[in-house]
Amino acid sequence: MVSAPIANFCGSEIQFSDTADHFSECVEHHAFSTYDKFIKLEGDKLKTLPAPEVAVKYYTSGDLYLFDEFQTARPPNSRRPKIENLYDVFLNIRDDEAEHCKTMKACQTPGNLRSPHSYPDASLEDDSGSVVDQSDCIGIVDGLKKSVSQIEIKAE
Numbered sequence: 410m411v412s413a414p415i416a417n418f419c420g421s422e423i424q425f426s427d428t429a430d431h432f433s434e435c436v437e438h439h440a441f442s443t444y445d446k447f448i449k450l451e452g453d454k455l456k457t458l459p460a461p462e463v464a465v466k467y468y469t470s471g472d473l474y475l476f477d478e479f480q481t482a483r484p485p486n487s488r489r490p491k492i493e494n495l496y497d498v499f500l501n502i503r504d505d506e507a508e509h510c511k512t513m514k515a516c517q518t519p520g521n522l523r524s525p526h527s528y529p530d531a532s533l534e535d536d537s538g539s540v541v542d543q544s545d546c547i548g549i550v551d552g553l554k555k556s557v558s559q560i561e562i563k564a565e
Contacts, residue, residue, distance in 0.1 A: 434513035437506050444503035448496070455496035464498040 448455070468490045490501040 431513070431517060434510055434517070437509040437513055441503055441506035441510060444499060444506060448499050448503060452496055455499060456494050458495035460492045460494055460498050464501075465492045468492050468501055 469492060490504070491497055492501065
């Protein structure tokens, strides 16, 4: 049986997809901030610990096509993280969360949403690094208002 919160989220995704994508962006931003704080607090200790083999394999080997495909703000093959210790693992997880924020923001952009790698122009260089703009994560009520106002505009 599906829990009520999951059912509600799925229902809101269908009815208010921009709001649901915005909510996901805010969740990813929170994850980014949490990892960032942890790295700053425990960075010295993490640098002395080895990276788990599974993390090394995930970031450096195998089929990296999907890894590239989900980097919405970078050209293919531009992000190849180094994994030398546990610090690098958490740094890369944090950077993944930043990429997820960018993907969720892109999902809120009206129009044709295509893979950034399907465009012939390779000038998709990400100049923001891993910084995530907090101002984009407005409250859920403001997100709903925005979605409703967009529906009203489309109806006119």
